[in-house]
Amino acid sequence: MEIPEQQIKLKNGKTVVIKSVKAVDAELMLQHLQISHRESYKNMNQSAEFWLNFPIEDEKRILGEFEGARNKFMLSVWFEGKIVGGLGLVGHGAEFVKHNASLGMSIQNAFCNSGLGTELMKMAIKLAKEIGWHRIDLKVRTYNTGGIKLYEKSGFERIGLLKDAAFIDGKYVDEYSYQLILK
Numbered sequence: 072m073e074i075p076e077q078q079i080k081l082k083n084g085k086t087v088v089i090k091s092v093k094a095v096d097a098e099l100m101l102q103h104l105q106i107s108h109r110e111s112y113k114n115m116n117q118s119a120e121f122w123l124n125f126p127i128e129d130e131k132r133i134l135g136e137f138e139g140a141r142n143k144f145m146l147s148v149w150f151e152g153k154i155v156g157g158l159g160l161v162g163h164g165a166e167f168v169k170h171n172a173s174l175g176m177s178i179q180n181a182f183c184n185s186g187l188g189t190e191l192m193k194m195a196i197k198l199a200k201e202i203g204w205h206r207i208d209l210k211v212r213t214y215n216t217g218g219i220k221l222y223e224k225s226g227f228e229r230i231g232l233l234k235d236a237a238f239i240d241g242k243y244v245d246e247y248s249y250q251l252i253l254k
């Protein structure tokens with residue numbers, strides 16, 4: 072899905088551009104995923120090594136699928152020619168649940184706590200309404216105070232605790248499940 076690009080001035084004084092990703096952005100997207108996962112792997116589902124070894128052709132194919140799709144989109148955040156953040160919303164495919172979409176996002180440390188997460192969420196929720204989804208869900212580790220703050224501020228409600236949902240550095244960790252009903 073093609074999303075018109077938008078310039079945002081952040082609280083840290085930097086101006087970033089938010090736009091949909093394209094297959095040609097695969098190399099820069101992989102660089103972003105390596106950096107954000109090295110910095111924040113405890114909040115994510117993969118290690119930085121996973122992205123370091125991820126084939127560029129596979130990334131091009133995945134981003135190409137986002138480009139052409141009507142039931143998913145990926146926003147990328149650009150600063151000085153590099154990707155520094157991203158947010159993906161993926162619609163559920165099956166007939167009875169196709170009004171649902173699941174959300175994931177990652178921002179590099181240098182751009183955290185600058186209002187970028189809030190802006191990305193606002194854009195994503197507006198787009199989700201335009202697409203016609205009724206419900207967004209996401210999961211966040213119970214220790215991710217920044218994520219929890221952002222999601223609750225954006226209107227998400229906590230609906231449950233997922234015990235031992237991830238296994239990181241030799242330990243099981245819990246996640247919260249959140250939802251937002253779009254009106």
Ligand SMILES: CC(C)(COP(=O)(O)OP(=O)(O)OC[C@H]1O[C@@H](n2cnc3c(N)ncnc32)[C@H](O)[C@@H]1OP(=O)(O)O)[C@@H](O)C(=O)NCCC(=O)NCCS
Nearest residue numbers: 111114177178183184185186187188189211216217218220
């Ligand atoms: C979680 C994340 C998306 C939040 O985005 P962000 O750009 O930092 O969010 P914002 O700057 O818009 O901040 C939103 C609110 O959370 C607060 N906040 C941000 N980081 C915080 C932290 N570590 N602890 C407590 N509050 C925090 C901000 O102060 C702000 O509150 P306010 O509106 O009252 O001022 C971002 O930090 C990130 O990508 N982290 C690494 C990867 C990750 O955790 N991804 C999510 C996996 S579920």
